Amino acid sequence: MNNSIRTNAESTWCPGCNNFILLHAVQKVIEKQIESGKRKEDFGIVCGIGCHGKIFDYLNLPGINTLHGRTAPTCLGMKLAKPDLNVIGFSGDGDAYAEGIEHLIQMARYNSDFKYIIHNNQVFALTLGQPTPTTELGYIDKTNPDGVAISPLNPVKLMLVMGASFVARTCCETEQIKYVLEEALKHKGFAYIEVLQPCLIFHKNEDYKKRFYNLQKTEHNKTNFEEAMARADEFDYSSKDSKIPVGIFYQKERKTFEELKLNMQIAINSEK
Template identity: 35%
Template sequence: MSAFSAIGEEREIDRDEYTPTVEPQATWCPGCGDFGVLKSLKQALPEVGRTPEETLLVTGIGCSGKLNSYLDSYGFHTLHGRALPVARAAALANPELEVIAAGGDGDGYGIGGNHFVHTARENHDMTYIVFNNEIFGLTKGQTSPTSPKGHKSKTQPHGSAKTPIRPLSMALTSGASFVARTAAVNPNQARDILVQAMEHDGFAHVDFLTQCPTWNKDARQYVPYTDINDSEDYEFDPTNRADAQELMRETEDKLYEGEVLTGIYYREDDRPSYQEEKKQLGELPEEPLAERYFDEDYDWERSYDRFIDQHK
């Protein structure tokens, strides 16, 4: 059975299918929020109806990069900050795959920030999970793009002089068509948000608050939290860009004041994805490019042939 004959197969899916047999137990530090991401993702994928053969998880470097070691699906461990371009290529080559990219706040908002902005702008059809623990964890506790101003670390021993990045606002401004925040301490909400993110056609950004008890002991455990979609104190329309922008700013201010707001902030369901735009322009084949690897009779095209023909 190939990756393509498995896609679209209708059968009941058990979350245990996503537990690998080689290294079934994750080795993150006790109390790490990354366990919550893994649990929520294992619960969400069967609800979406995706099997391990239909799923690709692309990760970056860092504690979050170990996620695809603990999820039994197709996986690609990339260089630091480079998960998104690899995920984009996979989604274009095989649109039937459920493509999920994951990385930490340093990986996604710092080193890979340029890729984040342009993947959101182009609205590639994928889900991007960012483990946001306000620290570089794997490299032992350096200040990250989301560390609060004044935070003391090995790289900022006198306290960071930098204002932290605003990931939700940045995603919206860049053009993401689905923006949400959840937390490892709220696995049920996290599961529901991941389901909606994966079902969304377009770029879905999920800022996932993950506590780091080893290298960021000063950070809050992201409790108590308020679900903006259920709370009567926050009545807004997630399809209204202005409403979303205003609430995102309030959310990003309050996080560093000790109040945690989570939920789905924005969704634009009628906007075509990058893949759909390319098809409309005739620049993306109807037959997935990756399927040609399984066609023994296919006459391979090479990009340089087209350029040579133009100059003959």
């Protein structure tokens, strides 16, 4: 039986794009789940607008290619309509942290049981390299000839503060993405996964590779909120020399939005 979930669509990503690594990792994780008994129909994917969104064409899974910035609420709608569905959302840093930031914040609060992967190359690459909320200070492009003057957002800290029950960051490396996504799929609740990936055309950041260190290879306690916040502070998305922690920062189970809604409905029905 062929469990491949890749389509025959011709790729339009740039040669060497790190999105290929992310695609391969996601494909392998889902195909492993299918080999273990799940069906393709047990998964649903949602993508927004940007280079990341092309992954929708390459994965043969049910899903929706939605509006710019609206990946998170679309995932929530999928999950409410079909609670047993394994929903995975994909966004870029522009899609999630600019146009969709208000939805991202609410999903961390709600703890809806879906997984959200952010392809973060720190630029709007599809529209030729404009800065996003995570672009570093001093970055120069045609819209900012004097350099970006606003400090970048730290989305890992934001997700922790807003109550996300699973917070992770990875570099664009196959085995690490696979590990974090497999752990996220086991987690009951909202799982935020940021993948830091250089854009080979507009934001190379080749020094990334020398600066990463894996939290799971240290004594990091992923159930300790204060420790997770301290680790998140180590990289401010602008520094050129700080170490960059990757792996699972924080994980703690709590009631999902779907469970809370179900409990409320049961209570309402019992009073009738």
